[in-house]
Amino acid sequence: MAKKSIDWSPENWPSLIYRLFTSFKVATIVFVLLTLITLLGTLYQVEHGLHAAKEQYFYSWIIVEKVGTIPLLIPGGMLLMWILFINMTLGALVKVRKRWKGLGLLVSHFGMLMLLAGAFITHKASSDGYMALYPGMKSNRVESYRDWQLEIMPLDDQGKAEKAWILPSDELQSIRSDEQRKYETEDLPFGIVINGFSQNATPIPVSAPMAAEAQGKEIDGFKLSQQQASKNAEQNLPGCYIELRPESGDPIETILWAGSFRFDPREKPMPFTFEVGGQKFGALLAKRTWVVPFEVQLDEFIFERHPGISTARNYESRITRLEESQPEKPVEIKMNEPMRYAGYTFFQESFGPQGSEPGDEMFSQFAVANNPADQWPLWSLVVTSAGLMLHFVIMLVSYIVRSFSTKPKAATAS
Amino acid sequence: MMLASCNDSDMGPEGSDIVVREIPDAHRDFKLVDTSRERFRYQTRPTSSADAGQSTGPRLVYATPKGWTDEGRSMMRDVNFSFGENGEGECYVARLPGAGGGLSANVNRWRKQMGADPLSDDEVFALPKKKLFGQPATFMSVDGDFTGMGASGAQKDYRLLGVILSADTGAIFVKMTGPRKLVEANAAQFDEFVSSLNVTTGS
Numbered sequence: 001m002a003k004k005s006i007d008w009s010p011e012n013w014p015s016l017i018y019r020l021f022t023s024f025k026v027a028t029i030v031f032v033l034l035t036l037i038t039l040l041g042t043l044y045q046v047e048h049g050l051h052a053a054k055e056q057y058f059y060s061w062i063i064v065e066k067v068g069t070i071p072l073l074i075p076g077g078m079l080l081m082w083i084l085f086i087n088m089t090l091g092a093l094v095k096v097r098k099r100w101k102g103l104g105l106l107v108s109h110f111g112m113l114m115l116l117a118g119a120f121i122t123h124k125a126s127s128d129g130y131m132a133l134y135p136g137m138k139s140n141r142v143e144s145y146r147d148w149q150l151e152i153m154p155l156d157d158q159g160k161a162e163k164a165w166i167l168p169s170d171e172l173q174s175i176r177s178d179e180q181r182k183y184e185t186e187d188l189p190f191g192i193v194i195n196g197f198s199q200n201a202t203p204i205p206v207s208a209p210m211a212a213e214a215q216g217k218e219i220d221g222f223k224l225s226q227q228q229a230s231k232n233a234e235q236n237l238p239g240c241y242i243e244l245r246p247e248s249g250d251p252i253e254t255i256l257w258a259g260s261f262r263f264d265p266r267e268k269p270m271p272f273t274f275e276v277g278g279q280k281f282g283a284l285l286a287k288r289t290w291v292v293p294f295e296v297q298l299d300e301f302i303f304e305r306h307p308g309i310s311t312a313r314n315y316e317s318r319i320t321r322l323e324e325s326q327p328e329k330p331v332e333i334k335m336n337e338p339m340r341y342a343g344y345t346f347f348q349e350s351f352g353p354q355g356s357e358p359g360d361e362m363f364s365q366f367a368v369a370n371n372p373a374d375q376w377p378l379w380s381l382v383v384t385s386a387g388l389m390l391h392f393v394i395m396l397v398s399y400i401v402r403s404f405s406t407k408p409k410a411a412t413a414s
Numbered sequence: 415m416m417l418a419s420c421n422d423s424d425m426g427p428e429g430s431d432i433v434v435r436e437i438p439d440a441h442r443d444f445k446l447v448d449t450s451r452e453r454f455r456y457q458t459r460p461t462s463s464a465d466a467g468q469s470t471g472p473r474l475v476y477a478t479p480k481g482w483t484d485e486g487r488s489m490m491r492d493v494n495f496s497f498g499e500n501g502e503g504e505c506y507v508a509r510l511p512g513a514g515g516g517l518s519a520n521v522n523r524w525r526k527q528m529g530a531d532p533l534s535d536d537e538v539f540a541l542p543k544k545k546l547f548g549q550p551a552t553f554m555s556v557d558g559d560f561t562g563m564g565a566s567g568a569q570k571d572y573r574l575l576g577v578i579l580s581a582d583t584g585a586i587f588v589k590m591t592g593p594r595k596l597v598e599a600n601a602a603q604f605d606e607f608v609s610s611l612n613v614t615t616g617s
Contacts, residue, residue, distance in 0.1 A: 141438060153437065159446040166433050185432045202510065203454045207490060213519070220450040227516050260453045268445035270453045282444055 021083075022091040030084045037063065037077055049231030051146065059123060085116045101398065104391025111384030118376025126371035129289075130349060131296060132265040134363045138297035138322065142368045145234035147288035148172065148258055150242070152188060155273065155280045169288045172197060175240070177226055189277050193243040193251075200227040201239030203257050217241060217253075224255050238285060246276045258285045264353050265363050292344050292368065294323040299330070301364040303351060315351055317364045333366065345369045455584065474507070477610035479603035495607075497600055503592025505604065507611065510585050517580050520587065521554055528558035528574050544577050546586060546608055551579035560591055573597040575604050 041057035060076030092109035147169035153161035175197035214225035271282030485494035560572035
């Protein structure tokens with residue numbers, strides 16, 4: 001039998017695209033590739049940590065994997081999941097023949113689409129950060145674990161500032177270590193030039209032996225030594241060379257390092273200070289922050305150690321939740337009992353400062369997560385399971401009905 | 415570039431590079447420091463036992479092992495000891511902020527000084543641990559011909575003992591070098607010294 005030829009004319013393209021995206025073969029290939037990148041991502045995570053693995057394999061459109069010296073292009077998790085979403089929407093919900101026998105499968109496919117949609121919402125709309133408080137302190141501000149930004153602020157003589165000009169973390173952290181980028185704003189009397197940004201770095205005094213191996217310019221007796229990024233991205237302390245170019249006069253160069261920010265909620269950040277046009281300014285690498293719609297006041301931090309050793313046995317926080325036009329609400333946050341409120345979840349995460357001895361005042365640190373789709377995996381599982389159950393029941397009923405209806409015929413035949 | 419006003423979060427409208435925001439009251443205070451050393455936390459290093467009485471800040475305390483001579487601080491070293499008949503053995507404590515150059519890089523820098531081949535990250539990770547300031551720190555012992563900083567030639571048949579602790583706020587190094595037999599005879603004192611190191615505050 002002669003093979004039917006495909007009509008490649010432009011008029012037929014929509015039909016061809018529809019056929020491609022509703023193809024069962026495409027879905028199979030996507031599942032195979034998703035299995036492959038899950039395997040590669042898991043192996044990558046061992047070496048580079050969870051955050052880097054997610055960025056490299058699951059949030060990407062294309063992955064460049066090297067086999068020996070040959071680069072191999074593999075579709076990234078984002079691309080594959082979009083194709084799967086379109087394929088399932090068109091193939092399993094739109095194209096499929098609607099009949100009562102297929103109802104269960106229709107529901108289970110809808111559950112899987114919910115899972116994909118939930119993953120996308122989590123990727124785009126979720127946030128995670130932390131809030132660290134000493135007893136008596138209150139705050140509504142959450143700090144990012146990993147996102148560092150450049151802040152420039154006009155300072156008074158006491159080191160106070162009311163406003164900060166911010167180069168956001170997405171922009172700053174996209175600068176390579178060998179790249180130069182320039183920024184200007186009408187409100188600041190100088191231009192800003194970033195001469196290379198390192199995700200993890202240490203300023204080394206030129207008198208130290210390891211300074212000999214550090215690349216980069218020596219400024220004020222220091223070089224910025226680039227470090228291998230940590231597996232745990234939150235442990236990285238980035239650094240950069242920065243140049244401030246006033247409209248008149250010599251440019252001002254310095255090294256900015258994230259270690260000048262704070263390691264303790266009571267610590268004051270230490271900006272690089274300089275003067276332009278008689279105004280003192282500070283420049284600092286600081287963590288990105290955002291606010292939650294209520295304040296948390298730490299009333300008491302309870303920390304229990306194992307007898308005779310400094311290891312923590314239990315720690316929990318007693319807080320008061322403060323919100324405008326709402327009564328004050330006392331809440332206990334324990335290791336496995338987070339506070340869930342207004343879409344945010346506060347987990348008891350850790351404590352500090354490091355090396356605290358019994359009797360020392362300690363701060364409590366909460367992990368603060370906000371994910372509008374955090375229950376979607378559960379609901380999608382429920383929907384998918386319900387769909388499959390329904391399908392099994394339909395098939396069973398159908399089989400029983402068919403069996404009964406065919407029995408008399410079988411008896412006659414025998 | 416576009417300047418855009420922003421509210422409570424440090425995120426600008428799409429397409430802008432620099433955004434401006436009000437600093438919340440609780441975060442308006444900054445510490446003004448004069449030098450990069452302070453800004454990079456080199457000035458906050460604890461003073462040593464030898465400086466006791468001269469400072470009211472954090473102070474490094476330790477037990478001086480028997481037969482060792484405390485040589486006091488130097489520019490990059492918080493504690494300096496010499497030992498042996500002619501003071502040919504030395505032991506010191508140094509501190510760097512951040513990762514201090516990285517654990518593997520430092521282990522291999524010391525191995526290179528002893529003429530030994532570098533170790534892979536996995537091999538460095540697998541090195542034994544000793545407690546330093548109550549934390550598990552990487553311990554290394556290398557035999558070989560030692561070429562110190564600025565030395566013109568290698569000193570034969572030496573041993574290096576080192577302990578490196580990498581913490582969030584900095585890295586701490588304890589290094590001991592000397593003729594192999596002398597270091598071997600002082601290994602227990604090295605352990606005693608490492609476990610005695612502590613930081614105390616106040617005068």
